[in-house]
Amino acid sequence: MSTLTTDAGRSAGTARPRRSRRGAAEARAGLLLALPFVVLFLVFTAWPVLQSMIMSFTDMRITDIRTPFAVDFVGLENYRTAFADPVFRRAALNTGMFVLLGVPLTITAGLAAAVALNRGVGRLRAVFRVGFYTPVITSIVAVAVVWRFLLQPENGLVNTVLSWVGVDGPHWLGDERTALLSLVIMAVWRNFGTSMVIFLAGLQAVDPGLHEAAALDGAGRWRRFVSITLPSIRPTMLFVLVTTSIGYLQFFEEPFVMTGGGPLNATISASMYTYNQFGFGNYGVAGAMAYLTFVVIGIVTLVQFRLMREK
Amino acid sequence: MIEQRRPVLTYIVLTVFLLLVITPFAWMLLGSLKTQGELLRVPPTWLPEEPTWDNFRRLFERPFARFFGNSALVAVAVTAGNLLFSSMFGYALAHLRFPFKKLLFVLVLGCLMIPGLVTFIPQYVLIVNLGLADTLPALILPFLVQPFSVFLMRQFFLGLPRELLEAGRIDGVGEIAIFFRIYLPLAGPAFATLGILTFLGSWNNFLWPLVVSSSESTYTLPVALALISTGQNQTDYGLLLAGATVIVLPILVVFLFFQRYFIQGISATGIK
Numbered sequence: 001m002s003t004l005t006t007d008a009g010r011s012a013g014t015a016r017p018r019r020s021r022r023g024a025a026e027a028r029a030g031l032l033l034a035l036p037f038v039v040l041f042l043v044f045t046a047w048p049v050l051q052s053m054i055m056s057f058t059d060m061r062i063t064d065i066r067t068p069f070a071v072d073f074v075g076l077e078n079y080r081t082a083f084a085d086p087v088f089r090r091a092a093l094n095t096g097m098f099v100l101l102g103v104p105l106t107i108t109a110g111l112a113a114a115v116a117l118n119r120g121v122g123r124l125r126a127v128f129r130v131g132f133y134t135p136v137i138t139s140i141v142a143v144a145v146v147w148r149f150l151l152q153p154e155n156g157l158v159n160t161v162l163s164w165v166g167v168d169g170p171h172w173l174g175d176e177r178t179a180l181l182s183l184v185i186m187a188v189w190r191n192f193g194t195s196m197v198i199f200l201a202g203l204q205a206v207d208p209g210l211h212e213a214a215a216l217d218g219a220g221r222w223r224r225f226v227s228i229t230l231p232s233i234r235p236t237m238l239f240v241l242v243t244t245s246i247g248y249l250q251f252f253e254e255p256f257v258m259t260g261g262g263p264l265n266a267t268i269s270a271s272m273y274t275y276n277q278f279g280f281g282n283y284g285v286a287g288a289m290a291y292l293t294f295v296v297i298g299i300v301t302l303v304q305f306r307l308m309r310e311k
Numbered sequence: 312m313i314e315q316r317r318p319v320l321t322y323i324v325l326t327v328f329l330l331l332v333i334t335p336f337a338w339m340l341l342g343s344l345k346t347q348g349e350l351l352r353v354p355p356t357w358l359p360e361e362p363t364w365d366n367f368r369r370l371f372e373r374p375f376a377r378f379f380g381n382s383a384l385v386a387v388a389v390t391a392g393n394l395l396f397s398s399m400f401g402y403a404l405a406h407l408r409f410p411f412k413k414l415l416f417v418l419v420l421g422c423l424m425i426p427g428l429v430t431f432i433p434q435y436v437l438i439v440n441l442g443l444a445d446t447l448p449a450l451i452l453p454f455l456v457q458p459f460s461v462f463l464m465r466q467f468f469l470g471l472p473r474e475l476l477e478a479g480r481i482d483g484v485g486e487i488a489i490f491f492r493i494y495l496p497l498a499g500p501a502f503a504t505l506g507i508l509t510f511l512g513s514w515n516n517f518l519w520p521l522v523v524s525s526s527e528s529t530y531t532l533p534v535a536l537a538l539i540s541t542g543q544n545q546t547d548y549g550l551l552l553a554g555a556t557v558i559v560l561p562i563l564v565v566f567l568f569f570q571r572y573f574i575q576g577i578s579a580t581g582i583k
Contacts, residue, residue, distance in 0.1 A: 027409040
């Protein structure tokens with residue numbers, strides 16, 4: 001018994017130091033390689049995420065910036081303040097509109113472009129693909145400048161073109177009724193290329209044999225699209241749906257640089273109003289609003305995952 | 312065969328789409344060469360009647376070269392940091408065993424979904440307390456490591472054979488040297504994709520620079536342009552369009568040469 005254990009111990013003992021020395025070297029190397037990333041990540045991302053949550057339950061204001069730990073907890077006060085604020089409610093409503101209009105338009109345009117490009121347009125495919133993707137790489141501030149110029153009521157290109165067909169174009173950004181729509185159109189123009197590229201990748205994985213078999217059975221083009229293409233790209237669809245929704249739920253830069261949230265708060269978004277609260281110095285309230293947005297994003301994402309799975 | 316039934320209609324629709332997408336850029340480039348008088352004319356002109364560089368000259372009378380330099384410096388630093396730190400950590404996650412590995416990976420993944428809006432106030436408080444407000448490091452530090460980058464690099468290194476690691480060990484190469492001498496030189500394609508995406512993200516970044524920069528010495532191009540565009544009663548469209556051109560054109564040129572990598576990068580986010 002004792003000899004057995006010593007024997008086992010010895011035979012393992014001759015092999016183990018080598019393996020554990022290597023294991024230790026591997027662990028040391030792993031930690032060393034991880035270290036720079038992890039330290040920077042903890043300091044500049046993980047800790048701010050946590051602090052943001054803590055902050056949303058405190059009365060922190062800009063005056064506490066040098067002493068961020070010397071603040072009082074106020075429970076859910078900031079969340080109550082947010083819900084009671086008519087401008088925040090308006091901002092939440094507008095954000096809902098941005099999502100409801102922007103997400104379907106962006107996805108439809110992206111999918112339409114991807115399907116058209118997937119239909120064997122030969123060499124020109126690269127030209128169209130690059131062209132459609134171009135707005136994605138542009139700075140939102142530059143885009144805002146250009147679109148404000150395009151949407152000028154008097155001599156903007158959009159209203160000039162409309163006047164050719166006898167339409168008296170509106171004061172796009174200055175009119176409460178069209179300002180939100182203008183921002184959505186601009187956002188769709190800028191973003192549909194992203195979903196197009198992802199859909200293209202998804203469409204390439206669709207089995208062409210299924211299409212040919214269905215065509216032999218007499219299924220028309222639309223029928224094949226609905227019954228074969230769409231079900232085949234469901235994972236891609238889910239991904240695009242989730243990421244696009246998250247994008248519009250965080251809608252910030254477009255209203256910020258195009259309209260400043262106006263006219264009469266018609267285009268202010270939840271994110272933009274959160275930024276305004278930060279500007280006013282109300283850090284606690286801004287933190288609560290940011291977390292509310294985050295929670296909504298989480299819920300919407302979960303719901304979409306569930307919906308796509310059950311269908 | 313069945314796909315080719317009405318290609319003409321497809322071409323027409325695509326071409327109309329393309330015109331809608333491209334026209335704003337054409338309008339920007341043409342407009343930047345027009346005089347203020349011509350820009351305000353009703354109905355608008357298409358080609359500039361007397362093309363002029365005057366808008367660009369006036370733009371660079373302001374310290375626009377400096378803003379350009381700030382944007383470039385910040386983007387290069389952020390890109391370099393992401394490539395180096397994310398490939399180190401990504402390789403370790405893909406091929407090495409070390410303590411807390413799972414925990415760290417889950418922590419980083421968890422932050423992939425958190426919107427920037429949630430973190431920017433604490434980050435701002437931190438930057439102020441570090442005495443870095445209104446400096447270039449403040450524009451760089453929070454973006455040196457990004458969850459998405461490490462995720463992409465981990466996936467890439469998982470695709471490289473583990474035999475390289477074993478072979479390196481047998482040849483007596485040190486653990487860290489195995490990464491730098493064997494795996495890193497193979498990371499070119501992943502670096503191209505990640506580098507372009509990170510550079511682009513930094514070049515176009517707007518909210519954070521707007522928050523931490525308060526003087527011309529640290530303005531980046533988007534911040535400078537946004538401040539010009541909101542700071543005037545009589546809108547100087549010539550100046551604004553020239554500014555927009557200066558931001559967009561370099562990226563546009565790079566994009567036309569390397570569009571494959573830009574598009575691969577976006578596809579990579581979808582395929583996972």
